[in-house]
Amino acid sequence: METTIHSLPPGVATKRRVLAQVVVCSGCCCGRTDKGRPAIPLDWLKRTWKEKRLLKHVQLTISGCLGPCDIVNVVSIVTKHGDRWFGGITTEEPFTWLVEWAEATAALGEPDDLPAGLLPYEFQRFAE
Ligand code: FES
Helix, strand or coil: CCCCCCCCCCCCCCCCCCCEEEEEECCCCCCCHHHCCCCCCHHHHHHHHHHCCCCCCEEEEEECCCCCCCCCCCEEEEECCEEEEECCCCCCHHHHHHHHHHHHHHHHCCCCCCCHHHHHHEECCCCC
């Protein structure tokens, strides 16, 4: 029997389509102040996302280890344009930019340009 691994089963679709997904690492290292790492304002981020009703537009996911633990406090932003990776975030300000970006994205109905302040934190996740 021949197996086709590149095709999706027919009819697979989600009703929970979003404009973007923000994945904030909260694994073995990121945000672990007990290990001397900078804090991540997770409670504030989750509460703010909920208060601003962003979830149905921009999914916020708090994840386990995303892999690049040598770069503290990793965030990945996934949109229809691809994924972008950020890390080395040692202050809370970039997380406020994420909220502002998610609000702008929700208002626009498409992924807004990423905040300029976030760009210096961007890194290449995958080998070329
Ligand atoms: S704990 Fe965040 S990358 Fe490993």
